[in-house]
Amino acid sequence: MPSLPQRVRTRAVVFRRIPYQEATAIYELFTYRLGRIKVLVRGARRPKSRWVSTLEPFHVIETVVHRRDTREIQTLQEARILQAYPALRTSYDRQRAAALLFDWIRHLVPEDTPAPRLYTLLERVFHQLATHGPSEALFVAFLLRAAEVLGYPPRLDRCRRCGDRRVAYLAATEGGALCSSCARQAQAPVVFVGTQGLARLQKLQKTPLSQAGSESVSGLLDPLLEFLEGVMDLRLPRPRAPQSPPWGGTP
Ligand SMILES: [Zn+2]
Incomplete structure (x- = not known):
């Protein structure tokens, strides 16, 4: 029996953005609770998307991930910057x-x-x-x-x-x-x-x-x-x- 989807709140480091379709991007994150995952972010390629500035590589962020066991790519529901490290x-x-x-x-x-x-x-x-x-x-x-x-x-x-x-x-x-x-x-x-x-x-x-x-x-x-x-x-x-x-x- 497939397990229920989980809503997981976790710290994460943004590794990189992978362009996907139209307005959607996939991000590779390394998270505290789920390890290394890929997440789908709708609207992430629109220039004014709030995601773009939050999900810069090297940012440490707090995220809420909607996770299903059966999916290879999870969905990012929330993200906010904890540490930006502009020096990097x-x-x-x-x-x-x-x-x-x-x-x-x-x-x-x-x-x-x-x-x-x-x-x-x-x-x-x-x-x-x-x-x-x-x-x-x-x-x-x-x-x-x-x-x-x-x-x-x-x-x-x-x-x-x-x-x-x-x-x-x-x-x-x-x-x-x-x-x-x-x-x-x-x-x-x-x-x-x-x-x-x-x-x-x-x-x-x-x-x-x-x-x-x-x-x-x-x-x-x-x-x-x-x-x-x-x-x-x-x-x-x-x-x-x-x-x-x-x-x-x-x-
Ligand atoms: Zn020896």
């Missing part, structure tokens, strides 16, 4: 950085799958991004915490095989760090990060997000992505770099 739209680097976060979330959670802790993390990272701009450390901190809230907390403090604290590698099959000698014996692929690199990642796991941006993590994003891809069995997008990643430096 006026800076090209911040826009690119926010778009990369969206790309990662699309890969990390399937549509219609609630992930409230990931949602809360995204809002907190958005705040940092709007306030301080992008940094590689903020992205590394996001990924470390995203893995944790999704149930894959990377264990970095000691070798997952022998318990040695002198760790230098990451192994997806072990869900964390390995020492050099266990890494040599590993059957599955391992990622070299170095003792210092792993110490930095460990430190970043405990650093509040508001201070993460100033940590030094140069060169750690790629090995971390490779490790997390192995742990979660997916492929995560790299910074789209016509010239450079959104935090500057070499591509």
Whole structure:
């Protein structure tokens, strides 16, 4: 028996607008209660529609969604802006950085799958991004915490095989760090990060997000992505770099 339609009030971040028919648009939202969803908005393409200014990408909004299990696209009934983050739209680097976060979330959670802790993390990272701009450390901190809230907390403090604290590698099959000698014996692929690199990642796991941006993590994003891809069995997008990643430096 199909379940009854629900009226769900939830916070959401606007990812993007997809033009649809005539005056109608579809919006991709990441919501606190329903996860990543698509909603239909009638009248959203009329120039004077109140929806247009409310549903700008990067806005944090409060919504009322009319939801049916049987529908792929839900209906948006109400929306009001909670936080606009104009700084994210006026800076090209911040826009690119926010778009990369969206790309990662699309890969990390399937549509219609609630992930409230990931949602809360995204809002907190958005705040940092709007306030301080992008940094590689903020992205590394996001990924470390995203893995944790999704149930894959990377264990970095000691070798997952022998318990040695002198760790230098990451192994997806072990869900964390390995020492050099266990890494040599590993059957599955391992990622070299170095003792210092792993110490930095460990430190970043405990650093509040508001201070993460100033940590030094140069060169750690790629090995971390490779490790997390192995742990979660997916492929995560790299910074789209016509010239450079959104935090500057070499591509
Ligand atoms: Zn070991």
